[in-house]
Every structure is written in C-alpha cells, then in structure tokens.
Amino acid sequence: MSAFSAQDFNAKRYSSVRPTYPDSFYKVLSDYHRGPRELVVDVGCGPGIATFQLSEQLDSFQRVIGTDLSPTMVEGARSIQKQNPQRHSRVSFEQSPGESFKFLESKTDKQKCDMITAVECVHWFDFSKFQEAVADTLRPGGTLAIWGYGDFFFPDYPLLTAEIDHLSYADDKLGPYWQQPGRRIACEMLKDLHYDPKWFQDIEEVYFYENDLEGKGPNDIPLFMYQRLTLAQLKEYIKSWSGYHSWKKDNPSAEKDITDAFVDRAIELYPQLNENSELQITWRTFWMFARRRY
Ligand SMILES: C[S@@+](CC[C@H](N)C(=O)[O-])C[C@H]1O[C@@H](n2cnc3c(N)ncnc32)[C@H](O)[C@@H]1O
Numbered sequence: 001m002s003a004f005s006a007q008d009f010n011a012k013r014y015s016s017v018r019p020t021y022p023d024s025f026y027k028v029l030s031d032y033h034r035g036p037r038e039l040v041v042d043v044g045c046g047p048g049i050a051t052f053q054l055s056e057q058l059d060s061f062q063r064v065i066g067t068d069l070s071p072t073m074v075e076g077a078r079s080i081q082k083q084n085p086q087r088h089s090r091v092s093f094e095q096s097p098g099e100s101f102k103f104l105e106s107k108t109d110k111q112k113c114d115m116i117t118a119v120e121c122v123h124w125f126d127f128s129k130f131q132e133a134v135a136d137t138l139r140p141g142g143t144l145a146i147w148g149y150g151d152f153f154f155p156d157y158p159l160l161t162a163e164i165d166h167l168s169y170a171d172d173k174l175g176p177y178w179q180q181p182g183r184r185i186a187c188e189m190l191k192d193l194h195y196d197p198k199w200f201q202d203i204e205e206v207y208f209y210e211n212d213l214e215g216k217g218p219n220d221i222p223l224f225m226y227q228r229l230t231l232a233q234l235k236e237y238i239k240s241w242s243g244y245h246s247w248k249k250d251n252p253s254a255e256k257d258i259t260d261a262f263v264d265r266a267i268e269l270y271p272q273l274n275e276n277s278e279l280q281i282t283w284r285t286f287w288m289f290a291r292r293r294y
Helices: 011-017 023-032 049-057 071-083 127-137 158-169 182-187 231-239 242-250 258-269
Strands: 039-043 063-068 091-095 113-119 138-153 200-208 226-230 278-292
Touching: 023 049, 023 138, 023 278, 039 049, 049 063, 049 071, 049 091, 049 113, 063 071, 071 091, 113 127, 127 138, 138 158, 138 182, 158 258, 226 231, 231 242, 231 258, 231 278, 242 258
Parallel strands: 039 063, 039 113, 063 091, 113 138
Antiparallel strands: 138 278, 200 278, 226 278
C-alpha cells in the first residue's frame, strides 16, 4: 500500500506545502485542447491541487471530476471543497484507481470524456492498463495530458542541490524508504513511458531541466515551478514526502529528525542562512499531451 493511503497520512499538510502549477501552463493546455469541453477527469488527484486549478483555469469545462485510489486523499479533497462549495461547484471527487473509469458508466456514456489529466501520479500506475482505459474513455480527438515534476534544485545555493539529493537517495537517509519503481520513474520524469501511437496522435513531450534556464527567464518556460520557502518551511515540505513518512515510522525516536540534520548542514555550508532564511527552490518539470485518435 502506498504511504498516501495510510490512514495516518496527513492529506491537509500535504496539500498546504505541495507545489501548484502555474497559470501559464493551463493556458498551454487549453490552447492544445480541441472540441467540446463538457467533462475533464483528473486521475490520481490527491487533495485536488490540479483538480481545483483545472476548474478555475479551464472554466469553459462544465464538470471536473477528481479521482484517487486513496480514501484519505479523496476525503481531504472533499473537505477542502466544503470550505468553499460555491467556488468549487463544478468539481466532484470519486475514489477510484487511475487505471479505471468505471465510476463514469452510471453518469455518462463511454467516450464522452473530453479531457483526462494525470498529474504527478502516473509513476504509480500500470501504464499500459492506464493508456488502454483512457483510450476506451476519451472521445475521439479528446486530450490526454500528463504532467509533473522531478526533483528540485536550488538555483542560488548549488551545494544544497547535492545535499538534498543525498538526503533523498543515500542508503542511510531516505533512499531505502521510497516505494519503487515509482520513485525512480517519478524522478526520471517518466522518460521511458511513451504514448501508444495505436491510440494517440499529435503527441507532445516536453522536459525542463536546470540547463534550460540558461539565457531564458521564467516567463519563457510555461511549466516553470518554483517556490520561495524558508528553511523551516522546506522541512515541512520534506515531511510531506511519502519516503519521509515511512522513515519516520521506522525511526520514531531518532535522536535528530532527518530534516533538522538537513537544515544544520545547510547552515554549515552557507553560514549566512538561518531557519528563517528564504530560498528559492525550482523543480525539473515535464508534460506529455496527446489526442485520442479518431
Ligand atoms: C504525488 S500525489 C499527486 C497528487 C496531485 N495530482 C498533485 O498534482 O499534487 C500522487 C497521488 O496518486 C495517488 N495514486 C497512487 N497510485 C494510484 C493509482 N493506482 N490510482 C489512482 N491514484 C493513485 C496517490 O494516492 C496520491 O494521491
């Protein structure tokens, strides 16, 4: 079972610290899409980060359904929705595996779905089953959009990029605590997964790495994801990782929390920093768009 499904996984904390996706990206997605805009399904929606953004940024869509395997996540998404029911009136959530759209059968005819999105979650899926289910559910010409992010880097503090990689993957840190192969596929940004041309056409695959920043500004990169966080907030973000959740279970009374050790090291490397210093973190990102063949 994924740590995201564990009952003690904190979906609200997850939602409050996770990165969101820039408006500029939704414009690219909207421009790509052709034809009717009745229904979009956002699979692996977690607490609804992209689901709520889709309903606001692609407001020409009449209905947005978010689905997730984890009841904890679905419950978290519904409780966020309840805080502002009017604003999110076109959104609903279902508990469902991303590789199945059975929940639609009672609500809409097969192949009536105009867009399916899968954001930062496909690394957990059975990709062949997912593509087959999408091909069965999207109307001809409808859009399949997968996007997400890999690891982040510190553009202004390069030594910290090596430190966060060490914390994430070293054998004596979080390395053994990730569920595999999901984590590896995620940090490689699905580079070995490709749409099957038997079902999909007009395929776009776009990747952004730190080298692509050279000579460009953030506005030149539609899926430019960054956050300014204090070191204290960065600790909270690391604590939202499933790998941290598993590490904590295994080390309930560790002398020093692994995130405190990271901050100590950051201050050792850059003595001008303290817990309240704000740093920019920037993610490597990607997107994969395609249309269902006619
Ligand atoms: C990293 S979160 C991403 C959440 C959200 N899409 C976002 O962009 O923040 C991955 C989500 O995938 C869900 N998940 C994992 N395996 C799944 C599966 N087979 N079907 C549906 N959801 C799944 C997890 O429960 C989790 O909520």
